[in-house]
Amino acid sequence: MLVNIIKKELLDNLLSFRFLITLLLCIVLISLGIFVSTKAYKNSLNDYQQSLALYRESIQGQKNAIGVVAKGLRPPSPFSIFAGGLDKSLPNEIISTRKNGLQLGNNRTMDAPLSILFGKMDFLFSVSVVMSLLAILFTFDATTREKEEGTLGLALSNSIPRYQIIIGKYLGNFITFLIPFTVAMLISIIILSLSGVMPLFQSGNFVRLLIIIGIALLFISVFFNLGLMVSSLTHRSLTAQITLLFLWVLMIFAMPRVSSMIAGVIYPVKTQQTINLEKTLIRKNIEDEKANALKNIFQQSMSGDMDEGAKSYDEIREPIVRNLRDKEMRLLDGVDNDFLSRKNSQLKIASILSRLSPLASLTFATTELANTGLLQMDNLFSLSQQFHNEAVREIHSRGYQDDIPGAGMRMRMGWIGADQIPQFQFQSTPLNRGLQACWVDILLLVIFNILFFVGAYVGFLKYDVR
Amino acid sequence: MFRVLLQKEIQDSLLSLRFIVALILCLILIPVGMYVNLKDYEKRLNSFHQSVQIYQQDHPTEQSVSRSGGKGFREPSLFSIFSVGLEYHLPTTIHSDPQDGIHYSNDRGVSNPQSLLLGKIDLLFNVSIVISLLALLFTFNTVAGEKEMGTLKLTLSNTVPRHIILLSKLMGHYIILFIPFLISLIIGTLILIFSGKVPLFSGEHLPLFLFMIFSSMLLIAVFFNLGLLISSLTHRSSTAIVILLLLWVFFSLAYPRISTMIAEVIHPAKSDMVFSLEKSTMLKSLDRDERAEYSELWERVGGDRGLPMSTPDSTRWDPATQTFMSERVAVEEKYAQLRKTRVSQLEQDHQNEKQRQSNIAMNISRLSPVSCYMYAMSTLAGTGLMEEPIIKVTARRFEEEMQNNVYDKVFKVKLKNYTGSSSNFQDDNPPPQFQQTYKSFTQILEYIWLDMVLLCLFNIILFAGAYVAFLRYDVR
Numbered sequence: 001m002l003v004n005i006i007k008k009e010l011l012d013n014l015l016s017f018r019f020l021i022t023l024l025l026c027i028v029l030i031s032l033g034i035f036v037s038t039k040a041y042k043n044s045l046n047d048y049q050q051s052l053a054l055y056r057e058s059i060q061g062q063k064n065a066i067g068v069v070a071k072g073l074r075p076p077s078p079f080s081i082f083a084g085g086l087d088k089s090l091p092n093e094i095i096s097t098r099k100n101g102l103q104l105g106n107n108r109t110m111d112a113p114l115s116i117l118f119g120k121m122d123f124l125f126s127v128s129v130v131m132s133l134l135a136i137l138f139t140f141d142a143t144t145r146e147k148e149e150g151t152l153g154l155a156l157s158n159s160i161p162r163y164q165i166i167i168g169k170y171l172g173n174f175i176t177f178l179i180p181f182t183v184a185m186l187i188s189i190i191i192l193s194l195s196g197v198m199p200l201f202q203s204g205n206f207v208r209l210l211i212i213i214g215i216a217l218l219f220i221s222v223f224f225n226l227g228l229m230v231s232s233l234t235h236r237s238l239t240a241q242i243t244l245l246f247l248w249v250l251m252i253f254a255m256p257r258v259s260s261m262i263a264g265v266i267y268p269v270k271t272q273q274t275i276n277l278e279k280t281l282i283r284k285n286i287e288d289e290k291a292n293a294l295k296n297i298f299q300q301s302m303s304g305d306m307d308e309g310a311k312s313y314d315e316i317r318e319p320i321v322r323n324l325r326d327k328e329m330r331l332l333d334g335v336d337n338d339f340l341s342r343k344n345s346q347l348k349i350a351s352i353l354s355r356l357s358p359l360a361s362l363t364f365a366t367t368e369l370a371n372t373g374l375l376q377m378d379n380l381f382s383l384s385q386q387f388h389n390e391a392v393r394e395i396h397s398r399g400y401q402d403d404i405p406g407a408g409m410r411m412r413m414g415w416i417g418a419d420q421i422p423q424f425q426f427q428s429t430p431l432n433r434g435l436q437a438c439w440v441d442i443l444l445l446v447i448f449n450i451l452f453f454v455g456a457y458v459g460f461l462k463y464d465v466r
Numbered sequence: 467m468f469r470v471l472l473q474k475e476i477q478d479s480l481l482s483l484r485f486i487v488a489l490i491l492c493l494i495l496i497p498v499g500m501y502v503n504l505k506d507y508e509k510r511l512n513s514f515h516q517s518v519q520i521y522q523q524d525h526p527t528e529q530s531v532s533r534s535g536g537k538g539f540r541e542p543s544l545f546s547i548f549s550v551g552l553e554y555h556l557p558t559t560i561h562s563d564p565q566d567g568i569h570y571s572n573d574r575g576v577s578n579p580q581s582l583l584l585g586k587i588d589l590l591f592n593v594s595i596v597i598s599l600l601a602l603l604f605t606f607n608t609v610a611g612e613k614e615m616g617t618l619k620l621t622l623s624n625t626v627p628r629h630i631i632l633l634s635k636l637m638g639h640y641i642i643l644f645i646p647f648l649i650s651l652i653i654g655t656l657i658l659i660f661s662g663k664v665p666l667f668s669g670e671h672l673p674l675f676l677f678m679i680f681s682s683m684l685l686i687a688v689f690f691n692l693g694l695l696i697s698s699l700t701h702r703s704s705t706a707i708v709i710l711l712l713l714w715v716f717f718s719l720a721y722p723r724i725s726t727m728i729a730e731v732i733h734p735a736k737s738d739m740v741f742s743l744e745k746s747t748m749l750k751s752l753d754r755d756e757r758a759e760y761s762e763l764w765e766r767v768g769g770d771r772g773l774p775m776s777t778p779d780s781t782r783w784d785p786a787t788q789t790f791m792s793e794r795v796a797v798e799e800k801y802a803q804l805r806k807t808r809v810s811q812l813e814q815d816h817q818n819e820k821q822r823q824s825n826i827a828m829n830i831s832r833l834s835p836v837s838c839y840m841y842a843m844s845t846l847a848g849t850g851l852m853e854e855p856i857i858k859v860t861a862r863r864f865e866e867e868m869q870n871n872v873y874d875k876v877f878k879v880k881l882k883n884y885t886g887s888s889s890n891f892q893d894d895n896p897p898p899q900f901q902q903t904y905k906s907f908t909q910i911l912e913y914i915w916l917d918m919v920l921l922c923l924f925n926i927i928l929f930a931g932a933y934v935a936f937l938r939y940d941v942r
Contacts, residue, residue, distance in 0.1 A: 017705070021712055029720055036727035047737050054743050089582050091575075107739045109555040109572050113851055114726040114827050116555050117840055119585075121723035130715055137708055145704075238607065239483065241707055245603060246487045253595055254495060256584040261502040264578060268505070272575030273513035273558065277520060284524075343577070350580045363583050374579055 002164045002171075009172020013138070022134050023180040029130055030184040031191060033121045037081040038195045044076035044108075045197070048092070059421055065398040065414030070096040070391040072424025074380060077371040078198045078205075082212055083124040083363075085372025094384045094424055098396040101283065101332065102388040104381075123188075124366050127216045128359050129252060131181070132223040136244045138173050139227025141237040143460065148237060153465045166228065166460045170453065174224055181220075185213060204431055211435070212369050218445040219362040223248075225452035232459035255357040263350030269342045278335055286328040293320050294402050298410065314412065321400070347374070358448045361441035368438040371428045375437050379429055390422040468630050471621075475638025479604065485642060488600045492646040493653070495596060499587035500654035503547040508663055510542040517559070528872050529891040535563040536868045538900020540857065543848035544664065544671065548678060549590040551849030557857065560900060562865045564873050565753075566746060567809060570861070589654075590843045593682045594836050597647060598689040598718060602710045604639045605693025607703035609936060614703060619941050632694065632936050636929070640690055647686070651679070673907050678846050684921040685839040689714075691928035698935035717834040725837070729827030735819040745812055749805065756801040757880050763797065764790055817858070824851065835924045838917040845914050848905070852913050860903045867898040 013019050055071050062068055072094035080087040088111075091104035119125065146152035155165065189209075193200050200206060227244060234240040297316050301309040354360035367373030399414025429437075479485055517539045525531050538560040546553040557570035576582065585591070612618035621631060658664040666675055693710060700706040736744075767789040783791065828851075831837040844850030878887045 018708060021708070025712070025715075032724060032727075036724075036731060039731055040727070043734065043737065047739050050740055051743055054747065086576065086579055086582055089576055089579075104575070105571065107742065108737065110552075110557075110570075110854060111737050111739075112726070112730065113552055113555070113854065114729075114824065114831070115723075116552055117844060117850075118722040118726060118831075118837070121720070121727055125719075125723070129719055133711060133715055137711060141704065237704055238611075241704075242483055242487065242603060245599065245711075246491070249491065249596060249599060253591075254491070254587075257581075257587045257591075258495070258498060260578065260580040260584055261498070261587060263580070265502055265505055268509075269577065271509050271513050272577045273510075273573055274516065276573050276575075277513070277516055281520070346578075347580060354580065354584060360584065367583060373583070377576060377579055 001160055002168050005160075005165060005168025006172040006175065009169055010176055013173065013176040018134075018137055019176060019180075022138075022177065023183070025130060025134065026180040026184040027187065029121070029126045030123060030181075031187045033123060033126055034081060034188040035191050037084070037120075037122050038192060038197055041076055041078065041081050042195070042197055047108075048073055048075045059418050062418050062421065063415055065395050065416045066098065066401045066411070068098070068395050068416075068421060070387070070395060070421050072096075072384065072387050072426070074426050077376065077428065079208065079212070079370035080122075080372045081192070081197075082122060082209075083366045083370040083372055084120045084122045085124075085363075085367035085370060086374075086377060087372040090377055090380055091384075094387055096388040096391040096396075101279075102384060104384060123212075123216070124363065127219060128362055131216075131220045132252060132359075133248060135177065135220050135223035136227045136248055138177060139169075139224055140231055140240045140244050142169050142173065142228055143231040143463065144234060144237040144240050147235065147463075147465060156465055162461050162463075163457065166232070166457055170224060170228055170456070173228075174221060177220065177224070178217075181217075208369055208431055208434075212366055215362065215365050215369075215442060215445065218442070218449065219358055222358045222445060222448045222452060225449055225456055228456035229452045229459055232456050232463055235464075251357040252359050256354045256360050256363070259353035259356070259360070260350040263346050263353060267342075267346045267349055269346050270339065275335060275339050279332055282331045282335065283328065286324055286331075290321065290324050291403060291405050293324070294410075295404050295406065298402075298404050313410070317400070317402070325397075355441075355444060358445055361444045361448075365438035365441035365445070368429075369431075369434050371434070373437075375429050375434065380426070383424070383426060387422060387424050394420050394422060467626055468634055471626070471631060471634035472638050472641075475635055476642055479639060479642040484600075484603055485646075488604075488643060489646040489649075491596055491600065492592075492650040495587060495592050496589065496647075496650035497654040497657060499589065499592060500547060501657050503550070503586075503588055504658055504661055504664065507542060507544070507547050508661075511663070514539055514541055514558075525897055527891070527894045528875070528897045529889060529894075531868070531897045532564070532872050532876050532889055532891070535561060536864065536872070536897055536900070537561050538861070538864055541902055543853075545674060545678070545847035546849050547658065547664065548588060548675075549843045549847035549849055550586050550588045551590075551844035551847060552851070552853060553849040556849070556853055560857070560861045560864065562861070562868050564868075564876070566749065568861045568865055570857075589678070589682070590840065590847075593685060594718060594839055597643070597682075597686055598836070599714060601639075601643060601686050601689035602693045602707075602714055604643055605635070605690055606697055606707045606710050608635050608639065608694065609697040609939065610700050610706045611697075611703040613701060613939075613941060622941055628937055628939075629933060632698075632933060636690060636694060636932075639693075640687065643686065643690075644683075670907070674846050674910070678843060681839060681842045681846070681918065681921065684918075684925065685835060688835045688921065688924045688928060691925055691932055694932040695928050695935060698932050698939055701940075718836045721834045722831050722837045722840065725831035725833075726827045729823055729830060733823045733826050735823045736816060741812075741816045745809065748808060748812065752801060752805055752808070756797065759797050759801075760794060760880055763793055767793070817855075832917070832920055835921055838920045838924075842914045842917040842921070845910060852905070852910070856903050856905070860901070864898065864900050871895070871898055 052073050055073070059068075074090065074092045074094070076092075077087050088108060089106070091106045093105040093107055095103045095105060097103070143152065146155070156162070189200065192198060198205060200209070226247065227240075230244050230247070231240045234243065294317060297313060297320070301313040301316065303309070351360070351364070364373060368375050395414075395416060398416060399412050400410075402410045404410055521537055521539070525536075531537075540556060540558055540560065543553055554574060555572065557572050558574060559571045561569040561571065563569060607614075609618065612621075622628070655666065659666055665671055692713065696710050696713070697703075697706050700709065764786075767786050828837075828841065841850065845852050875890045876887055877890055878885065
C-alpha cells in the first residue's frame with residue numbers, strides 16, 4: 001500500500017506547476033552557480049600560481065639575510081566551488097620579516113565589489129535558501145489541501161494505517177524533488193570534470209563530494225518534514241503557508257545572523273586592528289630597549305681597539321639580542337593567545353546559539369568539508385606560525401643591522417642561499433579530520449529530521465479529517 | 467467610498483496572523499540589527515582614532531616620514547550601521563611608500579568568522595529580504611483570495627469603480643505593513659540617538675537618512691505592486707503565493723548574484739593582486755635601468771674609483787662628483803617622467819577594465835529592483851561602489867603632497883649597487899595629513915539618480931499592470 005501512496009504522490013506532483021518550476025530553478029541555479037564558481041576558482045588559482053612564480057623569481061638572487069621578506073601564499077580551496085565560505089576572507093599572503101614579524105594579509109578584498117554586495121551564488125546558497133523554500137512549497141499543503149478538497153477523507157476511509165499515509169507523503173514528495181536535483185547535480189559534475197580544475201574521480205575528492213551532497217539532502221529533508229509537520233497541525237492551506245514562511249525566514253535568515261551578532265554583544269572581543277596596534281607598540285618598546293642596550297655595548301666595546309672592539313661587540317650583543325627577541329616573542333604571543341582564546345569563547349557561544357537553526361549546521365558542515373571553514377582558518381594560522389618560526393631560525397637570526405642611536409648603523413652581513421628561505425607548504429585538512437569536525441552538525445541535522453517527522457506523524461495521527 | 471474600503475482593508479489585516487508575524491519580525495530584527503551594528507561601529511571608530519593618534523605621536527615631523535613613507539587612515543562610515551555594504555572590504559590604511567608608491571591594506575583580519583559565514587543583519591537586509599517577503603505575504607491573496615471567498619463579487623456588485631477598489635487595497639496593505647516598520651524604525655533610531663555617537667540630525671546626515679528611508683519605502687511599494695499584479699492575474703491564492711515566492715527568490719536573491727557573476731565571465735578583469743605584482747615588477751625594472759645609467763654616467767666622468775659624495779653640501783664635492791651631479795639631473799627627470807607616465811597608464815588601464823566590468827554587471831543587474839535598491843542604499847550609506855575611486859583619488863593627492871613636501875627634500879644618489887641619501891629638512895614641520903574627501907549630497911544624488919528613477923519606474927509599471935489586470939478580472 002505504501003508503494004501505491006508514493007506512486008500517487010509522485011504522479012500528482014510530476015504533472016504540477018511546482019515541479020516544473022523546481023526543475024527549472026534547480027537546473028539553472030545549481031548548474032550556473034557551479035559553472036561560474038569554477039571560472040572564479042580558475043582565476044584565483046591562476047593568480048596564485050602567477051604570484052608564486054613572481055615571488056620565487058624575486059628571491060632568486062637574494063644573498064643577504066638582512067631585508068629578506070619571506071612570503072607564503074595560500075592557494076584557493078578547490079571545493080570552494082561548492083561552498084565559498086571563508087575562502088575569500090582568509091588571508092592569502094603570509095609575510096615574515098625581521099622588523100615586523102609575522103603579518104597575514106589579504107590582497108583580494110576589493111577584487112569583486114559587486115559579489116561582496118550581493119553575495120555568492122554557490123551550491124551552498126542554492127541549497128540553503130532556494131531548495132529549502134522549494135521544499136516548503138512542495139509540502140505546505142500536503143495535508144491541508146487534501147482535507148480542503150475532500151480526498152483525505154476518501155483515502156482514510158480505506159483500511160490504510162495513518163502512518164503509511166504520512167510516510168508515503170514524505171517519500172513521494174522527497175523523491176519528486178530528487179529528480180530535478182539529481183539532474184542538476186549530474187550537469188554540474190559534467191561541467192566540473194570538463195573544466196579540469198579538479199581530479200574529480202580521485203577517491204578523496206569523490207567521497208568528499210558525495211558527503212557534501214548527502215548533507216545537502218539531509219538539510220532539504222528537514223524542510224520537507226517541517227512542511228509536513230505544519231501542514232498536519234493546521235487545517236487551512238493559507239495558515240500553513242504563512243506559518244511555514246515565518247518559520248523559514250526565522251530559520252534561514254533571522255536566527256543564524258542574530259546569533260553571531262548577539263554573541264558579539266554578550267562577549268565582546270577587541271578588534272584585530274586594536275590587537276595589531278598593541279603588538280606594534282610592544283615591538284616599538286622592545287626596539288627602543290634594544291637600541292639603548294646596543295648603544296651601551298657599542299660605546300663600551302669601541303672605547304678600546306677597533307678590531308677587538310668589533311669582535312667583542314659581536315659576541316656581547318648576541319645573548320642580549322636573543323633575550324630581547326625571546327621577551328618580544330613572549331609578549332606578542334601573550335597578546336595573540338589572549339585574543340585567540342577570547343575569540344574562541346565568543347565563537348563557541350555564537351555557534352551554540354546559531355545551531356538552533358538547521359542552516360547553521362549545514363553551513364558549518366559543508367564549509368568544513370569544503371576546506372573553507374573554521375578548521376581551514378586554524379590550520380592557516382598554525383602553519384603560518386610554523387613558517388615564521390622557521391624563517392626566524394634560518395634567516396632573520398643571521399647577520400644583523402643595528403641602528404645605534406647617535407652612532408649610525410652597525411651591520412654584519414648574513415650570507416644565505418636562496419634555497420634557505422623557507423617555502424610555505426599549505427596542506428588542506430584531510431577528510432577524516434574534516435568529518436571529525438562536523439559530525440555534530442550532521443547529527444543535529446538528523447535530529448531535526450527525526451524531530452519534525454515525529455511532529456508530522458503525531459500531528460497526522462490526531463488529524464481531524466472532517 | 468475609498469475611505470470605507472480603506473478602513474475595511476486595514477481592519478481586516480489588523481486582526482490577522484500576518485500582522486502579528488510582521489510585527490514580531492520587524493520588532494526583533496530592526497532594532498537588534500541597529501544596536502549590534504552601532505556597537506561594532508563604535509569599536510571601529512575607536513580603532514581609527516587610536517591609529518591616527520599613535521601615528522601622529524610617532525611621526526611629528528616631516529623627517530620622521532621621509533624613510534618609511536606617509537600613512538593615512540580611513541574613517542569608518544557612520545551609516546555603515548544601516549548598510550554594511552563594502553565597509554569591511556574597503557582599505558583601513560593607505561600607505562605612501564617613497565619607493566613603491568601607494569599601498570592599500572586592510573588589517574581587520576577575520577575577527578568574526580561566524581558573521582562572515584552566516585551573514586550580517588542591517589537595515590538593507592531587513593528591507594530587501596524580510597519586509598519585501600512580508601509585503602508579498604500581505605498582498606498575495608488580496609484579489610485571488612477575495613474571489614475564492616466570494617466577497618469580491620459582492621463588492622463589485624455595488625457602484626464602486628474598480629480602480630478605487632485596487633487603490634484601497636494597495637493603500638490599506640501598505641499602511642498596515644508600514645506600522646510595524648515605522649515602530650521598529652523609531653525604536654532603532656532612538657537607540658542610535660541615545661548612544662550619543664550617531665549625529666543623525668546634523669545637517670549633512672539628515673538628508674541622507676531621510677533618503678534611505680524614502681528608498682526603502684519605494685522598494686516595499688514595488689513588492690506590494692508585484693503582489694497585487696500577480697494576485698490579479700491568478701484565480702487561486704495558492705497559485706499566486708507560489709508564483710510570488712518564486713519571483714521573490716529570483717529577483718531578490720538569485721538574479722543580482724547571477725548578473726555579477728555573468729559579468730565577470732563576459733568581461734574578465736585582471737585581479738588586483740596580479741596588477742600590483744605587475745606594477746612592482748615594472749617599477750623594479752625601471753629602477754634597475756635608472757641605476758645602470760647612473761653607473762655608466764659615473765664611469766664616464768672619470769669616477770671609476772670610489773663613489774660620488776652623498777651630501778647636499780656642494781662645496782665639499784670633488785670635480786668628478788660635481789660633473790656627475792650636474793649631468794644626472796637630466797637622467798633623474800627622464801626616469802621620474804617615465805615612472806609617472808607608465809604607472810598612471812597601468813593604473814588607468816586597470817581602473818578602466820574594472821570599471822567596465824562593474825558597469826556591465828550593474829546594468830545587467832538593474833533588471834531587479836532589489837539591485838537598484840542595494841546600489842542606492844550603499845551609496846547613501848557611504849559603503850558602496852563610489853567609495854573605492856574616491857579613496858584612490860584621495861590617496862593620489864596625498865602622495866603628491868608627500869612628494870612635494872617630503873620626498874623631494876631627500877637627497878639621493880643611486881648607482882647600480884649603492885644608494886646614498888641624506889636629507890635636507892630645515893624646519894620641524896608636521897608631515898602632510900591624509901584628508902578624507904567629503905562627498906556632497908548633490909554628488910551622491912548624481913550617482914544614484916538612475917537607481918531611484920528605476921525604482922519609481924518599477925512601481926509605475928507594476929501598478930499599471932495590476933490596474934489593467936484587475937480591470938479585466940473575471941469575478942465569477
